[in-house]
Amino acid sequence: MLEIRNFSKTYQKGKRAADHIDLTVEDGDIYGFIGHNGAGKSTTIRAIVGVLEFEEGDIRIDGHSVKTEPMACKKVTAYIPDNPDLYEHLTGIQYLNFVADIFGIDGKVREERIKKYGDLFEITSALGDLISSYSHGMKQKVAIISALIHEPKLMVLDEPFVGLDPKAALDLKNVMKELCAGGSCIFFSTHVLEVAQKLCNKIAIIKQGKIVAAGTMEELIKDQTLEDVFMEVVEDAR
Ligand SMILES: Nc1ncnc2c1ncn2[C@@H]1O[C@H](COP(=O)(O)OP(=O)(O)OP(=O)(O)O)[C@@H](O)[C@H]1O
Numbered sequence: 001m002l003e004i005r006n007f008s009k010t011y012q013k014g015k016r017a018a019d020h021i022d023l024t025v026e027d028g029d030i031y032g033f034i035g036h037n038g039a040g041k042s043t044t045i046r047a048i049v050g051v052l053e054f055e056e057g058d059i060r061i062d063g064h065s066v067k068t069e070p071m072a073c074k075k076v077t078a079y080i081p082d083n084p085d086l087y088e089h090l091t092g093i094q095y096l097n098f099v100a101d102i103f104g105i106d107g108k109v110r111e112e113r114i115k116k117y118g119d120l121f122e123i124t125s126a127l128g129d130l131i132s133s134y135s136h137g138m139k140q141k142v143a144i145i146s147a148l149i150h151e152p153k154l155m156v157l158d159e160p161f162v163g164l165d166p167k168a169a170l171d172l173k174n175v176m177k178e179l180c181a182g183g184s185c186i187f188f189s190t191h192v193l194e195v196a197q198k199l200c201n202k203i204a205i206i207k208q209g210k211i212v213a214a215g216t217m218e219e220l221i222k223d224q225t226l227e228d229v230f231m232e233v234v235e236d237a238r
Pocket residue numbers: 011012013015016017035036037038039040041042043044
């Protein structure tokens with residue numbers, strides 16, 4: 001579903017943020033992407049979802065290149081950035097309808113999905129209010145619902161648990177599992193290793209732009225914790 005081949009990114013001031021990255025995310029995977037601050041997670045994620053241009057390597061979603069077939073990629077992908085920037089002058093429901101329009105989701109289906117996820121995340125009663133009046137967590141919830149509205153085949157999330165209360169975080173984990181059980185896949189970055197260990201079937205660890213370990217959770221951690229493995233791998237790669 002997602003294939004990253006030999007992807008590298010050097011920013012204008014010469015910073016090499018991603019260095020020959022190869023990764024494959026398959027249908028049904030909940031793939032965690034972990035690494036220290038500044039390791040290159042957001043750079044990779046932003047290239048996957050088409051908001052960061054790159055020259056080296058190729059990224060394909062459902063067989064389509066993000067460089068040459070961006071629309072085909074975007075149709076099947078949902079992206080939630082680490083700090084969702086929503087249209088503040090719209091109400092929550094106007095924003096969700098706007099996203100549903102873009103993806104061509106018909107009225108009945110969108111209503112059902114907005115009701116299902118709005119109720120789950122306990123935000124239905126606030127959807128008539130302006131987004132500018134929302135807390136960070138409420139904006140995060142609307143961003144999550146907008147991502148789920150078109151049942152993406154690939155969901156890409158950058159630090160999705162930051163700012164969510166414990167109930168919302170649990171709901172999101174359950175929604176992620178449900179989506180992947182239905183054949184979609186998720187690629188997400190996180191610093192919360194306990195969550196990654198419980199939730200993910202695959203993990204990649206990035207250090208200074210390079211993948212230093214990747215594979216299934218069982219292969220990687222064996223009888224250790226993800227935190228132990230992360231610290232070992234990152235120290236070894238120094
Ligand atoms: N627009 C930019 N121009 C120049 N350098 C950048 C730019 N964006 C990111 N970088 C640099 O690229 C490196 C990787 O940054 P990136 O945001 O991908 O890391 P990250 O793993 O997502 O970090 P964090 O966990 O702190 O969010 C860092 O050294 C960062 O300073």
